[in-house]
Amino acid sequence: MTPATTEVPQRRGTPQDSAGTPVISVRELWKVFGPKADQVPGSEELRGLTRRELMDRTGCTAAVRDVSFDVAPGEVFVVMGLSGSGKSTLARCLTRLIEPTAGEILFEGENIRDADAGRLRELRRSKFSMVFQHFGLLPHRRVVDNVAFGLEIRGMGRAERTKRALEVVELVGLSGYESSYPDQLSGGMQQRVGLARALAGDPDVLLFDEPFSALDPLIRRDMQNEVIRLHHEVGKTMVFITHDLSEALKLGDRILIMRDGRTVQCGTGDELVGAPADDYVRDFVRDVPRGDVLTLRWIMRPAEPDDPLDGPELGPDVVVKEATRAVLAAEKPVKVVEDGKLLGIVGDEEILAVVAGQEGDA
């Protein structure tokens, strides 16, 4: 393993401990393509069918089926799935680039599905921004004009929007390229332009639709770090679509795994790895280096009466990998303590089981 794997996300707080109402709240969302699509979500019988059966029965494809989730303010929420799992459709439904078939999408308490065309444009102009897999830049405009495009759409004056665009261009590290045209830039730089364009309007929520899938691995890692940095700096709520589990684990506070349009599991990275909901998820997370993701909470065992309790203390959210040296160095088992309360203990065996990759999933 290379050092790259040590870039473990710092947990920025799970929704349980973040107070306040969610920014986005999705309830029983459906998107069905095909003839008489709107009848499918309402029919108890059709709802239960698998995708294939539904296709054979009605000729409809259910891209998103009965999906519900909340996104807390400032959270990075990742939707992950294979191609065809409905994740991109889900992302487009959030701002109605694709019209949902049924369900509710609440943004700060307002049902987006009830918004008329004008209100919807309003929301898109000021509240949401999207970053696309294939960038979607305008080849006939310079970088700065691409970044200013959203502001121009809103009717902002030239001087003002150029000023703002230049600030954002600098923020994403593209200073010096303001006057280049998109086709003169590399893929990674083009996506920085896409990112800058999304940030220029100072939206509340950033939507990323597989933004780095078209980039090569090294650039991808740079861009992931860039997103983490920007998240620290500007603290936007982000909804991030990806098919790459490592990307999901690296960026996401919480991850929603989709399969065939349905939610399979929704939770933090260590929850997915520590307690996969079914074999599908288990299969996915099988190759994840567990020590990088699991925290002591997942591997500690209850203290037995004969355990020595005078070893060093660590918090329950310390990642196994970082605790390894400390645990192995200690003579006695490490106590896992939260708010002064003893939750359990971790000894050499538990650590080694994880690091050697033999725990649980054999």
Add this chain to the structure above:
Amino acid sequence: MMTVAMEKPEKTGTVEPAPARRVRTVNRAVVVAAILVLWLVLFAVLRGKQTLSLAAADLTDLHRWFNDVNDSIGADRNSNPLFLYFFNEIRLVIDTLVTFVQELISQPSTDRPVPQIGWLGVVGIVGYVSWAVGNWRVALLAVAGFTFLGLQGLWQESMDTLALTLSAVFVALLFALPLGVWAGLSERFHRIVTPFLDFMQTMPTFVYLAPLTLFFLIGPASATIATAIYAAPPAIRITAHAIRSVPRTTVEAADSMGATRRQTLLKVLLPMSKRTVVMGVNQTIMAALAMVTIAALIDAPGLGKTVVQALQSLDVGTAFNAGLAIVVMAIVLDRVTTAASARAETARGSDSPFLKWRRQLLAAGAVVTVVLAYLSHTYVWAAEFPGDGGIGSSIAKTTADVTTWAQDNLSGLTNAFRDALTNGLLNPFQTVLTDSPWWLVGAALVALGTVLGGWRAGVTTAVCVGLLVGTGVWSDGMTTLASTAVATVLVMLLGVVLGVWMGRSALVDRLLRPTLDAAQVMPPFVYLVPFLALFGATRFTAIVAAVVYAAPVAIKIIADGVRAVPETTVEAATSTGCNTWQIITKVQLPMSRGALTLATNQGLIYVLSMVVVGGLVGAGALGYDVVAGFSQGQLYGKGLAAGLAIVLLGVMFDRITQAAARRAGA
């Protein structure tokens, strides 16, 4: 690295491919051969019966009815409200437009003996515009080309052609661009409009003329309208294509930022399709020029008229001089518009020092141009092209001399070639088509259509055959069909040989392609002239001209088809030890079957349009009927029917080959 990308293909939902249906045991080629053999046997028995032949001056009831319609329209042209308030109004508007442009650059107006802008002004404007939209190289070319037109002694004719072309292009774009944008935005409208465009583009230039004269009389207005109608489809199609090929993500990105439909159109779709739309304008201009020259048949002024008159009196020298002028104009217009579309690409992002000064230079150029225009408006020396067109006369004379020499010295060779092909291929073929009973030919055509293109194509063929009989020019139709078929066979031979060569060798491709591109730009008309010199006024001239006219398109399609065969497949064949011949016949040609059928389709359409134009130089048959219809009142109806027959032949060819191409592609 910990990249657990989940990129394994989704297992669920993929459909097992159904096992291939059992292949038909009878080979299609065998069926075709059987049909042909049966036809020949029946031909031997039934020869000369029920051939529906019609002498040149004979008319059928349909033709007489067309004449009556024409007469009655002529009689109520000024009383029928439809004409009074619709067709006549249109004619008036177009006439005003054309007259305005003509008085500007080509014709004297009532109070002036010379046009408003003389040669110096026109050359200046042409040079300036070419430079502004293109680059200085095409500007030089344009100035040189237009000066050459004057030196040829054809200034006024050239300006008439230019005036008509520009007016027609203006009218065409006025409708084509909005329609194209609409078709680009609306899937529904696109679906509605596509079959019409397909149909319009299969029609030979020729057949637009007759019906239009019915409504708009003979003259520049009809010519302009016919030209605009003929030239609009490529612009509509390309504009729609340009709008539709803007990447979906980009449009989605604009949507996601809350752009209105208008903003999306103005700020995203139109700027991003600009370059392609300019290419569409190029196509429209070239189509318009081709049509304007042919519209000489309905009395459109300009170079085309000079060519037609010279062709009819077999004056090869004059025809060649005027034909050359058309070629020069075509090259200038094509190069300038191509440079304009390339400009959109190169201008941005280049750091040329000229770019900084461009604005000032443009302004200075504008001033110079205005001065030139003023001079040419005021002084006779700048208004009328100086000299007596001596270069033109010497070109004509030299051509005439060369022609005479060729006829004296090469006639043995050319005649032998002509007679060999005529007697060996054309005559037998034509005899079989014209001397068989009509129902036998019809049945054979329907059977062939069904076998090659499926039952749908068969039904279309049956309908076309039925209507063809109804037009009353069946026999002439069969003669045209024979010429077309022979020419198409030759085109495909050329196409396969050169196309495969080009497809296999990048060098040959680089050498040949510019010539082919240039050849495609020429109006069909011009091709007749040199072959008239070599082969005299016969069917054969038309066929050779048709082959030369249609070959470039077929060659290019086949070359692209061969090139599109995956490298790895050829590599695999080579590694199994195929020699070149085997690779061509067993891999490259079978795999470009789709391109071959498409080339046949295009070849047929091009050949047909040229073969009928050949009616001007003694090819007879349908083309002659149409031409005669324009010049002799009592043959008008027959000409119209012949035009209809040409349309039917075109539709029949197109449907069968399109269907066959779809099959080959599937």
